[in-house]
Amino acid sequence: MPATITIASGATWEEVAADRQRHRDISLASFKPSLLNLPASSIPADATAIPRSILTAQDVEITEKNVEDLVLMLASGRWSAKTVVQAFMRRAALAQQLTNCVTELLPEQALKRAAELDDHLAATRKPIGPLHGVPISVKEHIGMKGLDLNAGFVGWVGRVAEEDAHILQILWAAGAVFYVRTTQPQTLMHLETSNNLYGTTVNPYNTTLTAGGSSGGEGAIITLRGSILGIGGGSIRSPAANNGVFGFKPTALRLPVGGWSATMTGADHIVPTIGPLSTSLEGVLLFVRTILHARPWLKEPSLVPIPWKDEVQLGEEGKGIKLRIGVIWDDEVVRPHPPVVAALSQVVEKLRGSNEVEVMDWQCYKHDLAWDIIAKLYFCDGGAEEKAAIDASGEPLRPLSKWILEENPHVQEHTISTLWQAHRERDAYRASYAAVWNERGVDVILCPVGPGVAPKLDTSRYWGYTAQWNLLNYPAVVFPTGIKVGRDTPGVGTEDLDAHEYPADYKPMSSADAYNYGLWKEHGVKGYAGAPVSLQLVGRMYEDEKLLRALDILLDAAGLAKTC
Known part of the structure; x- marks a missing residue:
């Protein structure tokens, strides 16, 4: 109704x-x-076990x-x-x-x-x-x-x-x-x-x-x-x-x-x-x-008419390599928090020991520039339509709405000429990144999904690890590693996180990195306890099926589950 x-x-x-x-x-x-309403006081910080304790055996099984x-x-x-x-x-x-x-x-x-x-x-x-x-x-x-x-x-x-x-x-x-x-x-x-x-x-x-x-x-x-x-x-x-x-x-x-x-x-x-x-x-x-x-x-003609492809080519023909993976450890703008680096290290170590894949480090190409370009393309009317939708009711801006609309220095109301210029910058960056990919010849890129695990509320202010691929229009898939912060997970413990801690004399690479670094120093392992660590696999434009096939191979090679 x-x-x-x-x-x-x-x-x-x-x-x-x-x-x-x-x-x-x-x-x-x-x-x-x-179901009976649960009093808020009875909900623990980790709520994942509650359904099994309340639902019937059949409901749980289904x-x-x-x-x-x-x-x-x-x-x-x-x-x-x-x-x-x-x-x-x-x-x-x-x-x-x-x-x-x-x-x-x-x-x-x-x-x-x-x-x-x-x-x-x-x-x-x-x-x-x-x-x-x-x-x-x-x-x-x-x-x-x-x-x-x-x-x-x-x-x-x-x-x-x-x-x-x-x-x-x-x-x-x-x-x-x-x-x-x-x-x-x-x-x-x-x-x-x-x-x-x-x-x-x-x-x-x-x-x-x-x-x-x-x-x-x-x-x-x-x-x-x-x-x-x-x-x-x-x-x-x-x-x-x-x-x-x-x-x-x-x-x-x-x-x-x-x-x-x-x-x-x-x-x-x-x-x-x-x-x-x-x-x-x-x-x-x-x-x-x-x-x-x-x-x-056929109904939505703006879509590209590419049917699902069951067969995809991986690796380089004649070289016996099934899958070539480039690894981004950080995007040279913001270093991920230690749990992400530790999980990525664990996965890459397993991949290096597999005969199914070849792994190489991926040197990022101007990811800071990518954010500058996409940030001024998100709101080409200067945020006018967003603000009008909010102002229509008099509702207040949420903290992250205020951050992206009013504290984002890239927001501008474009003229036709400035918009065309922004499009040229976008297309030039896409061409440059394609050239880098062509030169390196990988199938997919393995990288973090964000600058840390699930952030504290109202602190998600760095988008680079996902916005990068939005700008390039590359498909990307996220998968769980099975590792959770502060949990006794086989293969990853406190010593692994310690090995990937920030150096005592760490100097942030950017203002965004300083902010992210500050979050970790403030909250640490205890603050993010229980959060799952996930990673991201990225493919080239319109190679969606190849990307999903590559993930299937990666999960097998790294010994990771295909369910969560």
């Missing part, structure tokens, strides 16, 4: 936010049997399957779609209480859809499609017919999607069930998830840390297995990394974005992307294959 308490109806921003929270809570309570296993159970009829989606709705409701990751539960729609799928399977003995009965969580700014589409702005509450977003239409035809919508930040331009409608989404492993952004709701709900496959947009990699799940940012214009809501739609200076987060690599692969097999470019 569309919101009736809106700025247009004369409500204050606080009244609109309170109504949206009531709506969320009613949607959660409408699912029966609903929700702890990965997508590839759940598909088989549903297609065979061993579990009904209704039973499965009920289990995930219960766990999603619990995830909301633990991390504040949900904007709306959809029990009526989900149960109706599940019944249709069960009836079809009973009548035909065939699943509807490759995702028959699979519950998929959806970030709120991806339009769902008849539902609110506010994109994290109080002033946009009351906008309603006229139809499902294109990507949802494809997933629906493949048999998916949509049952929950998840949180996003004000402006959709944070590496955290914080807005004035619902507040802050926190990290399940350490609730003093962020779940990332802008798809932090997806990252948190998937970590707690209130979902095992979800749709994010924008920086999919930040929430995937912060929460220790798999996340894939494709090359822009490969997966459909029609029907989502955001400011600056129509701008093509830096084209945004949409992609999956999942508890398994196979979940990511199934999602992407399903979308591309539907040939979305």
Whole structure:
């Protein structure tokens, strides 16, 4: 039902936010049997063990399957779609209480859809499609017919999607069930998830840390297995990394974005992307294959018509090398915190001992310049549309909105000539980076996802490790290493972190590095305890399938799990 308490109806921003929270809570309570509310005082900093202690054995069994296993159970009829989606709705409701990751539960729609799928399977003995009965969580700014589409702005509450977003239409035809919508930040331009409608989404492993952004709701709900496959947009990699799940940012214009809501739609200076987060690599692969097999470019002609490719070329022909990996230890702007360096060292050491890959260090090419270029292309109207969306309700700027819009020295209102010049700089940088890659001849680049693990709330101020690849429009995939800060993980202990500590006489490389260094000195291992350490693999433009195949090989070579 569309919101009736809106700025247009004369409500204050606080009244609109309170109504949206009531709506969320009613949607959660409408699912029966609903879970008892957990008192905030009973939630530990690490909330990941709570679902198993509360849910039934069957609910735990269902929700702890990965997508590839759940598909088989549903297609065979061993579990009904209704039973499965009920289990995930219960766990999603619990995830909301633990991390504040949900904007709306959809029990009526989900149960109706599940019944249709069960009836079809009973009548035909065939699943509807490759995702028959699979519950998929959806970030709120991806339009769902008849539902609110506010994109994290109080002033946009009351906008309603006229139809499902294109990507949802494809997933629906493949048999998916949509049952929950998840949180996003004000402006959709944070590496955290914080807005004035619902507040802050926190990290399940350490609730003093962020779940990332802008798809932090997806990252948190998937970590707690209130979902095992979800749709994010924008920086999919930040929430995937912060929460220790798999996340894939494709090359822009490969997966459909029609029907989502955001400011600056129509701008093509830096084209945004949409992609999956999942508890398994196979979940990511199934999602992407399903979308591309539907040939979305026929409906959304701005997409590049590249079908899914099963066969890809790795390494150099005739040299017997299956995979060549370049390694970025730091981007020469900000040195990552010790847990990230330690995990990267562990993975690279294992790769060097494998016959499947060749590893070489990657000397970064002007990554500081890359930020200068992309930062002035993010808001080509000087942030006017973002500020107007915020000012429409009188809601205050969140801390990271203020940082990126008002404290970012690169924000400018472009003229036609300055915009053309910025495009020339972008294209020249892309050409220069391509030349460097051609010279070095690697297949993929292995690197950090950020300057540390999941940051403390309101401190995510360095985007270079993800924005770099946005500027170049390179696909990138995030994977968990299995290492958590301050945990006794085989192969990594306190001595490993000590070996990668900052030198006593460390001199920061930049002001951004000084800020990041200060965070580590202030909080250290105890402050980030429990946070998972993830890494990022990057490929060249339109080599998405090659990148995902490379990750599969890397995980085998490093002895890492393909599930989390």
